[in-house]
Amino acid sequence: MKSKHFVSIATTPLEDVLEIFDTTERQKRTLATDGLLGPIAYGKTLGMLFEKPSLRTRVSFEVAMTQLGGRSIFLGQNEVQLGGREAMCDFGRVLSRYVDIIMARVFKHHHVEELAANSRVPVINGLSDYSHPCQALADLWTVKERYGKWEGLKMTFVGDGNNVARSLGFLCARLGMKFALAGPSGYGFDDAYLKTLDTCVDNSNFSLEVGSDPKKLLKGADVVYTDVWASMGQEAEKEARKKVFLPYQVNNALLKSAKPGALVLHCLPAHRGEEIADAVMDGPQAGMYDQAENRLHTERALITLLLKK
Numbered sequence: 001m002k003s004k005h006f007v008s009i010a011t012t013p014l015e016d017v018l019e020i021f022d023t024t025e026r027q028k029r030t031l032a033t034d035g036l037l038g039p040i041a042y043g044k045t046l047g048m049l050f051e052k053p054s055l056r057t058r059v060s061f062e063v064a065m066t067q068l069g070g071r072s073i074f075l076g077q078n079e080v081q082l083g084g085r086e087a088m089c090d091f092g093r094v095l096s097r098y099v100d101i102i103m104a105r106v107f108k109h110h111h112v113e114e115l116a117a118n119s120r121v122p123v124i125n126g127l128s129d130y131s132h133p134c135q136a137l138a139d140l141w142t143v144k145e146r147y148g149k150w151e152g153l154k155m156t157f158v159g160d161g162n163n164v165a166r167s168l169g170f171l172c173a174r175l176g177m178k179f180a181l182a183g184p185s186g187y188g189f190d191d192a193y194l195k196t197l198d199t200c201v202d203n204s205n206f207s208l209e210v211g212s213d214p215k216k217l218l219k220g221a222d223v224v225y226t227d228v229w230a231s232m233g234q235e236a237e238k239e240a241r242k243k244v245f246l247p248y249q250v251n252n253a254l255l256k257s258a259k260p261g262a263l264v265l266h267c268l269p270a271h272r273g274e275e276i277a278d279a280v281m282d283g284p285q286a287g288m289y290d291q292a293e294n295r296l297h298t299e300r301a302l303i304t305l306l307l308k309k
Ligand code: CP
Pocket: 053, 054, 055, 056, 057, 058, 127, 135, 267, 268, 269
């Protein structure tokens, strides 16, 4: 893997992404047949920083380290206090003298960038207000397992053009999957994002559609994706957003606009009855539980490759 850190898909070249997926596939097979991987991270420690709550990210990273023979340390909001208790540069310089690899979930994206800039060891973005690259890895791997390819497929993201949607857009651009964003106007991608997205297009099969008509944008979709309408940190906007996003609920009626049997993904946690209906979460097209499991497999591969640096 060429990159030292994993902060955004936009700064992770295609060859690194493909290496992560190769390792994912190999380790997943080995675990299924042998039940154990080698002591790849024996004696190594992952430092995990959380400014926000988590189930999947915390547990998948911690279990990944266990499966690789290493340990992890959880640092919650009290210990972290990013940019409050001490300067970010000092935080990164000191923490990276103790641990071998760092994963950080932060409010402000520039904090994870500053951490990486001041760290001696690899830094992984475990979600920021801007992006969620580990999520996109698990999601596109889930698509590959289901369809055997990315090229020629279309993903329609129904909802907010948020951190998850941005990372998915970047990764679809690298891998050649068509990406559509269907959401209310004013909640789509900004110009700065679109400019960065341009730099990620590694495959001519990629295309981007953005609009506010979910039925139109779902046409031909092999994958239907949704996420919460108000992300962590946007709690004050929750009620106002509920009204604006109501026509964007992924339910069985809306799903009819996608290809029959389209895979439905959600990064989780889901707000059942808001952005997604119970019938879809519990229905035959639901792929979000395989997707959640793949967080573990893709992150374990990422840690393996970054620890080799
Ligand atoms: N999808 C995801 O990142 O879940 P958590 O917030 O539970 O970590």
